[in-house]
Amino acid sequence: MPAEQFVLRETLTRRPKLKFEIDRVVAHDTARVIPFVWVSGEGLEDLTALLDANPSVKNVELLTETDEERFYRLEWADEAQIIGRMVIEFDASVQQAFAADEEWTLHVLFLECSGPQYKVLLRNMDSISTSTGCTMSMMPVMSDLD
Numbered sequence: 001m002p003a004e005q006f007v008l009r010e011t012l013t014r015r016p017k018l019k020f021e022i023d024r025v026v027a028h029d030t031a032r033v034i035p036f037v038w039v040s041g042e043g044l045e046d047l048t049a050l051l052d053a054n055p056s057v058k059n060v061e062l063l064t065e066t067d068e069e070r071f072y073r074l075e076w077a078d079e080a081q082i083i084g085r086m087v088i089e090f091d092a093s094v095q096q097a098f099a100a101d102e103e104w105t106l107h108v109l110f111l112e113c114s115g116p117q118y119k120v121l122l123r124n125m126d127s128i129s130t131s132t133g134c135t136m137s138m139m140p141v142m143s144d145l146d
Contacts, residue, residue, distance in 0.1 A: 003102045006078050007056040014050065014101060022097035023071075027087040033080040035097075038143035040069040048072075056080070086110075 008020060018041040026034045039047060047070055051060045059075040062063045076083075086092040086108055096107040 001104050001105075004101055005098075006049075006082075006104045007076050008054060008099060009012055009056065010054050011047075011050055012102065015041075016102070017042035018044070018047075020099040022094065025083060025087065025094045025097070028082045029084060029088060033076045033084045033087075035061075035074055035076065035080075037072045037074055039072065040045070044068075044070060064074055 003009055009089075012018065012020075017077065018039055018109060021038045021040075023036040023038055025036075028034070048060060048062050051057050051074065056077050057074050058077050059073075061073040063071045063073055065071070083094060083106075087094065090110055093109045093111070095109050096105075107117055
């Protein structure tokens with residue numbers, strides 16, 4: 001999905017050479033999403049302050065750092081609601097998520113989704129996409145979806 005439609009858009013705009021990779025996500029409910037995020041690339045200086053000023057981030061905690069990367073625990077604001085809804089409402093698991101080159105890529109596993117359930121999921125995800133303002137596309141990883 002385009003970075004301007006999701007979390008950290010201000011940070012990604014101000015520091016376009018940074019790469020964000022989500023290590024794991026904890027969703028307490030649809031509105032409280034807490035990712036653990038590795039950040040690397042050019043522009044790590046002052047990153048904690050920049051994240052703290054980002055309106056899509058409620059809380060920032062720097063867990064560890066090296067010269068080449070930082071590891072953060074973030075609490076996202078409402079812009080991350082789409083992840084909370086996938087995890088809570090659809091029993092999904094975020095397998096991989098990263099932001100680079102003005103785009104977020106999320107690999108999400110829906111365990112209880114095959115055949116007709118996949119079509120229901122697609123309709124529900126369209127609804128979630130519309131309500132959250134995020135443009136996304138979904139691709140199945142298995143061909144047995146009929």
